[in-house]
Amino acid sequence: xxxxxxxxxxxxxxxxxxxxxxxxxxxxxxxxxxxxxxxxxxxxxxxxxxxxxxxxxxxxxxxxxxxxxxxxxxxxxxxxxxxxxxxxxxxxxxxxxxxxxxxxxxxxxxxxxxxxxxxxxxxxxxxxxxxxxxxxxxxxxxxxxxxxxxxxxxxxxxxxxxxxxxxxxxxxxxxxxxxxxxxxxxxxxxxxxxxxxxxxxxxxxxxxxxxxxxxxxxxxxxxxxxxxxxxxxxxxxxxxxxxxxxxxxxxxxxxxxxxxxxxxxxxxxxxxxxxxxxxxxxxxxxxxxxxxxxxxxxxxxxxxxxxx
Amino acid sequence: xxxxxxxxxxxxxxxxxxxxxxxxxxxxxxxxxxxxxxxxxxxxxxxxxxxxxxxxxxxxxxxxxxxxxxxxxxxxxxxxxxxxxxxxxxxxxxxxxxxxxxxxxxxxxxxxxxxxxxxxxxxxxxxxxxxxxxxxxxxxxxxxxxxxxxxxxxxxxxxxxxxxxxxxxxxxxxxxxxxxxxxxxxxxxxxxxxxxxxxxxxxxxxxxxxxxxxxxxxxxxxxxxxxxxxxxxxxxxxxxxxxxxxxxxxxxxxxxxxxxxxxxxxxxxxxxxxxxxxx
Numbered sequence: 001x002x003x004x005x006x007x008x009x010x011x012x013x014x015x016x017x018x019x020x021x022x023x024x025x026x027x028x029x030x031x032x033x034x035x036x037x038x039x040x041x042x043x044x045x046x047x048x049x050x051x052x053x054x055x056x057x058x059x060x061x062x063x064x065x066x067x068x069x070x071x072x073x074x075x076x077x078x079x080x081x082x083x084x085x086x087x088x089x090x091x092x093x094x095x096x097x098x099x100x101x102x103x104x105x106x107x108x109x110x111x112x113x114x115x116x117x118x119x120x121x122x123x124x125x126x127x128x129x130x131x132x133x134x135x136x137x138x139x140x141x142x143x144x145x146x147x148x149x150x151x152x153x154x155x156x157x158x159x160x161x162x163x164x165x166x167x168x169x170x171x172x173x174x175x176x177x178x179x180x181x182x183x184x185x186x187x188x189x190x191x192x193x194x195x196x197x198x199x200x201x202x203x204x205x206x207x208x209x210x211x212x213x214x215x216x217x218x219x220x221x222x223x224x225x226x227x228x229x230x231x232x233x234x235x236x237x238x239x240x241x242x243x244x245x246x247x248x249x250x251x252x253x254x255x256x257x258x259x260x261x262x263x264x265x266x267x268x269x270x271x272x273x274x275x276x277x278x279x280x281x282x283x284x285x286x287x288x289x290x291x292x293x294x295x296x297x298x299x300x301x302x303x304x305x306x307x308x
Numbered sequence: 309x310x311x312x313x314x315x316x317x318x319x320x321x322x323x324x325x326x327x328x329x330x331x332x333x334x335x336x337x338x339x340x341x342x343x344x345x346x347x348x349x350x351x352x353x354x355x356x357x358x359x360x361x362x363x364x365x366x367x368x369x370x371x372x373x374x375x376x377x378x379x380x381x382x383x384x385x386x387x388x389x390x391x392x393x394x395x396x397x398x399x400x401x402x403x404x405x406x407x408x409x410x411x412x413x414x415x416x417x418x419x420x421x422x423x424x425x426x427x428x429x430x431x432x433x434x435x436x437x438x439x440x441x442x443x444x445x446x447x448x449x450x451x452x453x454x455x456x457x458x459x460x461x462x463x464x465x466x467x468x469x470x471x472x473x474x475x476x477x478x479x480x481x482x483x484x485x486x487x488x489x490x491x492x493x494x495x496x497x498x499x500x501x502x503x504x505x506x507x508x509x510x511x512x513x514x515x516x517x518x519x520x521x522x523x524x525x526x527x528x529x530x531x532x533x534x535x536x537x538x539x540x541x542x543x544x545x546x547x548x549x550x551x552x553x554x555x556x557x558x559x560x561x562x563x564x565x566x567x568x569x570x571x572x573x574x575x576x577x578x579x580x581x582x583x584x585x586x587x
Contacts, residue, residue: 018484023412025490029402030418033459037425040456044433044440051435058439107327112320121573122331125338128569128576130519132537133558136544137337140344140551145353149340152357185334186580193581242429245521249544262431262522269435270526279435286432293427 051279058273069280081256082264089172089260090240093179098232101184105191106217123185134178135249142174165250171257175246187232194228195221230300237292241285261285345556352551368556375546377531378557381539388453388535389517395458396513397506403459404467405498409480426461434526441527448530457517463509470505471498508579511572518565536561
């Protein structure tokens with residue numbers, strides 16, 4: 001192969017020109033992605049839209065049912081519950097978490113803090129742990145028993161035991177705590193990277209002008225960090241719309257208090273063998289993600305304008 | 309002056325105390341998992357709660373082995389994660405090289421398509437994907453996890469950024485004039501110059517595949533094909549809940565990644581920040 005190419009390059013007979021060879025290599029090098037994406041990405045997505053209008057149990061014939069699958073899930077209170085749950089858990093798990101991550105990043109970026117790398121490791125290690133392990137650990141921590149560690153700790157403050165797995169808010173708070181715990185370090189590292197790219201002389205100038213620390217944070221740090229904040233909010237929003245493993249493992253199955261959209265989808269498909277309604281759920285999830293992304297997009301644009 | 313210094317000192321102590329409390333809260337669930345992995349089951353919900361390790365480490369793990377094929381599942385996870393990682397490194401760097409350095413028609417548009425695919429939620433195609441795997445006869449086969457994961461948009465994006473900055477165009481031109489085929493240029497010039505990018509993308513991919521849950525749960529139904537996450541989930545699903553045993557399983561399954569993380573934490577953390585800042 002080498003010698004063949006060599007002759008090509010020096011003698012350059014009827015074969016391909018150099019430019020064409022480069023282009024051919026280019027197409028060849030990117031083709032694995034497009035091949036795999038067509039089979040395992042694009043085709044399944046399009047097929048989901050098709051399946052959403054069919055009735056199918058996975059074995060027999062498919063029958064076209066129009067929008068029946070959608071009217072079925074849209075009249076199923078559990079579907080709406082799953083959307084509500086997903087949004088509430090998402091807000092509880094990411095809102096406070098991102099604020100904490102930002103504060104943590106500012107602290108880890110401050111010159112007066114010692115042992116920074118130790119702290120970074122300690123805060124990041126939860127993210128290396130798998131969701132399955134996290135969900136199991138927290139299932140035991142948030143045990144419903146009085147002697148469960150969280151309940152026992154709460155009782156020290158005179159709070160009576162909470163049934164974490166089976167109560168409306170208990171389940172949501174516990175799942176949000178898992179998300180908080182697993183992602184706060186990760187997001188603070190991302191924020192930290194952004195903080196380190198802010199020029200130091202901005203703060204020095206502000207210092208000379210007599211700006212207080214909190215003023216510097218509000219008027220220098222936050223605006224300069226805006227692209228990173230937008231990125232983190234985007235990824236966190238999309239991530240929280242896809243919550244699945246935590247409620248499945250923590251709620252030990254498909255409990256109503258912790259049913260999320262993806263869990264609903266998975267149950268329709270692989271537990272109820274209703275692949276039509278499951279696909280209708282997938283399509284709804286997709287639309288929901290588009291809505292949220294658009295809201296995020298406009299919100300960050302507005303922020304941009306008001307910042308200027 | 310004295311006042312000011314004192315105020316600074318108090319602030320410094322406060323911030324450290326808060327950071328230490330946060331760090332302890334962050335590490336505690338993992339430590340506690342280890343404690344429970346060494347305790348008999350009846351200790352789990354006992355007052356006051358156990359906070360120091362017991363002596364049942366070996367016994368609990370033996371119970372794990374009786375309930376699931378732990379080492380088989382670890383091996384499956386290892387195979388799946390390493391083959392996927394190798395594939396991602398090879399195919400993403402090839403594609404990244406093409407997008408960064410090779411001229412061909414539609415290059416920018418095709419790259420934009422790749423970026424757009426990153427925004428589509430994987431769950432949208434989940435059900436048809438499952439039936440494609442069934443049709444291919446790959447249900448309960450590790451190929452079902454490995455093959456679809458061999459290359460991904462993020463990997464290509466990552467490699468393109470790195471190759472663009474790391475390798476001067478002249479070097480590639482010179483090699484081509486010397487008669488190197490384009491694949492030789494990739495293999496002899498690009499690959500050796502992007503080892504740091506390989507290391508970071510490799511770690512991220514390996515960790516992601518090792519911890520993946522939804523897709524393996526969907527296509528690996530037979531115990532012999534379980535990855536470690538699915539095996540752990542099966543432990544938790546067992547009829548009698550022996551939490552000493554279950555947490556022993558999660559502990560031994562979590563340990564390898566945590567050890568690797570502690571060894572390479574600098575690389576881990578810097579790779580993450582690079583990935584986000586360059587967006």
